[in-house]
Amino acid sequence: MTPRMLKIATRSSPMALAQVERVRVELDAAFPGLRVEVVPITTSGDRHLGPLSQLGGKGAFTKEVDAALLDGRADMAVHCMKDVPGDRPVPAGTVFAAYLKRDDIHDALLHPGGRRLEELAAGTRIGTSSVRRVAQLGRLYPELECVPVRGNANSRLARLEAGDVDALLLAVSGLERIGRSDAVTQVLDLETMCPPVGAGVLGLQVREGDEQAHRYAAELADVGTWRQTTAERTLLHVLQGHCNSPIAGYAYTEPDGRLSLRARVFSPDGKTILDAHEWADATQPEVLGTSVALTLLRLGARQVIDAIPH
Structure with a gap:
């Protein structure tokens, strides 16, 4: 039986609210009669207008939303995946149950x-x-x-x-x-401006063990986006970049079905650039992300990243 209401936590910016509206519309189409209540949250990242490094990086945009999910104020959270830290696991007790079909990455x-x-x-x-x-x-x-x-x-x-x-x-x-x-x-073309990991991807985060929320999220999941985002976030996790690290990368599905991942690591002034591009079977996104990251590390990515103050 469909519950009367699903509470979704999100940042309170106009863009974040527009993102939740997309999720609400897709949920309404998949589960007629489901009521969605939006729980808007102003995060520390939204309040602070200085460098993100002063707040510990990108987690400044997600930690308060994570807290609302964990303490039961919300049943689901919607995140721009480019804002979700990739160098550490998602908060214990939560999981990304689905990624929506990817939007433009440019x-x-x-x-x-x-x-x-x-x-x-x-x-x-x-x-x-x-x-x-x-x-x-x-x-x-x-x-x-x-x-x-x-x-x-x-x-x-x-x-x-x-x-x-x-x-x-x-x-x-x-x-x-x-x-x-x-x-x-x-x-801008992707050669001029390589996008961030997770560009154009909305992720649906739920509590582990919440089968109902998992079911809702799974109905909106896009398999291709899941594979691409998994490859990209594996790359970021292996590289262990911090919030001041200029890291870019995007995965896409080739016409022959293979998964491709292009990634770059830059020095802050752009004078040093490390570039890697590899392919793998679409069912092995973690393998692809790890392989590309290891190639960049062999090229000197660790030294470039560690030399940047943060």
Whole structure:
């Protein structure tokens, strides 16, 4: 018998609430009559506008949501997988039961004058706090100036409109979720801007042993996304990068069914770049993620990562 209500915890930003709405719509289609209550939580990462390293990294966006799941205030949590730490296990007592079908993994340039990245003048102020984006811009466009900009996508767009920065770099998927695809000037190719692990993926986290919540999540699961995300997060776990480590990578399914994983480790200025790209049977994502990580470590990734202050 379908329970009367499912409580879903999420960050309280407009984008996070839009993500939960997608989950609610998909649950409604799969389980008619199920009532969903959203439990919005303002995390320490949302409140703090300084470097994430001051809060211990990406976990600043997830730990309060995890707590709501563990103490019973919620039955499920929705996370952007790019915000979930990959260098340590998920909190004991919880598990990611499903990943939804993946959204766009590209980054986008937003410029009020409609200019493309290669058309920007030296000294143009690019708003981003992502060490991954800063490193890749430094590699290809060292003449541009990166300006730290934290906060949710809406607040960053407000900073751009106020003239605090000349342009922004944001995720295409995030802009689509808040209905601001119109702001995109240029979608950057994956060679120019390799995405973060978990880009475009929404994960459904539940308590271990909660069979009902597992059943709901499983109905929304996408097998291809599960394999891709597992390969990527295995890579991150083996590399043991910290929040200041510019690490990028994405997996995809080839037409012949094999799973491919491309990954890069950068120095903060982008002058050092380690690159690995391998393939494996689609049913062995952990093997692929581990193999690519070990290749990067053989190339010197440990020394690059450990040399970065955090």
